[in-house]
Amino acid sequence: MALGEFDLIERYFSQIGESPSVRIGVGDDAAVLELPEGHVHLISTDTAVSGVHFLPDSQPDVIAYRAIMAAASDLAAMGAKPEGMLLALTLPEANADWLASFADGIRSASELTLLPLIGGDTTRGPLTITVTVMGSAPIGCYLTRSGARPGDRLCVSGTLGDAAAGLAILDRADTGIASAHVAFLKSRFNQPMARLALGRKLNGVATSAIDVSDGLLVDAGQLARSSGVGVIIDREAVPLSVALRAYADPAQTMEWALRGGDDYELLFTLPDQAEMPDDCTEIGRVSSGVGVRCDGVEKLTGYDHFER
């Protein structure tokens, strides 16, 4: 975007959020973070593409907010304290209204995640957003996908399938359910909340964790593979919201809960003696096998796809 780039970045993206770790934010060749001694740095990057991860006519604030939350959710899954984010924005044209709304979405997500915007890049091209998030954790003390052990309890936060249902009814005028349920499901898709506080609480307690971004079965499969174990999910135990059960029949509900993505809840494993955190549910066990077993699901087509 050549020279306009500087104007854009400065006008909309210069001062969003703050953190005591930031020595240099937006405006130099690189951002500078100084963590407290004895801490490691955690970094993750996530791309959202127009027409793939969001509809081209989505509201700019929702696009920005969701892209940041998706990235922040990876920090939550590691039990990290949020420290900062970089935003690489590729957009077809520099429209001031669009950018103002997009910046609103950044601000909302920044406030809720406590991730200050400390750098980025703005380029011209097809609408794409890459968010890089940085967090910190004490040396040797962070959650990974690889620590699950046979016998651990498999647990998940919140409820699953809501975001998939929210996406399905996003543009639907008549859903046949109470407007509060509609609002809840839509907000679960449009305004997800990365489970950062829960992640930090689980740090040092859970044996492994992953965020549920691609769907429970897929993400459980990733966790199982990374840990070299199997997981057994009790489908009857999977937590479902009142709104989801009001909207869909049991088969559709279970499909969304098992395979719907974008809920950004945490899937984690707890040793037997550990206390279950609030708003979390035991949904199965870690086994000494491989892959994911889920009552009544393992014979479905596509099982191979999430086994790994």
Place this chain on the structure above:
Amino acid sequence: MALGEFDLIERYFSQIGESPSVRIGVGDDAAVLELPEGHVHLISTDTAVSGVHFLPDSQPDVIAYRAIMAAASDLAAMGAKPEGMLLALTLPEANADWLASFADGIRSASELTLLPLIGGDTTRGPLTITVTVMGSAPIGCYLTRSGARPGDRLCVSGTLGDAAAGLAILDRADTGIASAHVAFLKSRFNQPMARLALGRKLNGVATSAIDVSDGLLVDAGQLARSSGVGVIIDREAVPLSVALRAYADPAQTMEWALRGGDDYELLFTLPDQAEMPDDCTEIGRVSSGVGVRCDGVEKLTGYDHFER
């Protein structure tokens, strides 16, 4: 890219480079870096878009290599030690040959920059590469754009304008100059080298630095603005390669040297007593004014555009 994403990442991008700071690389929710005590973390992100920053039919290894070098150049400009990189790749289809070549480009750049690949994201969409680089520096000891003081010498590494000439002759069969000159100019565009070693050498010595990615006048303007000073460039002193002078007439040569981008040299300011590093040239002075003055150039149209 749903499930294929995992396969792609694992097959091509899992183990490239290494560094003693990396605790967790590709494969978990976030990468983990543990820096030596007393160090800050430097982070920068850079996006390259097909049709904007490179031609759609460019060789995949060149695309990857250049995208990484452009990002690494920001670490060079801060005087940082390279620690790791994340690569967010958006591509229209998962072609194995294309990916293999792309991975070759990552490997070459990783070896030359000493940046291990520690994470990333692969998504489907229009070809776009966002590279996030991380480096380290002692607390309080890194280069910025903002430290130039009136009286400092303005210096640049290497030669300027070569990459712009290289781009101009990229597909030209007959250039009228020696093939060694052609090869040199093309390589300056296709295989730039981020000045990481020089950046680290300048750390603690130079008063300010920026990399020359958008063109000398633009980047000098950025440095001047960040430092709250003016800079005066002696156009006769701007270093030009033998190949560039062989290829173009003096007017074109100067245009490329002053306004051509992608050279990834370092522009920096030195106090009077500091020794000039090898392969660097004094091209002017820092003044107490504002903006960039360049003999014979300040009256050209477009001057306002690079003054800021």
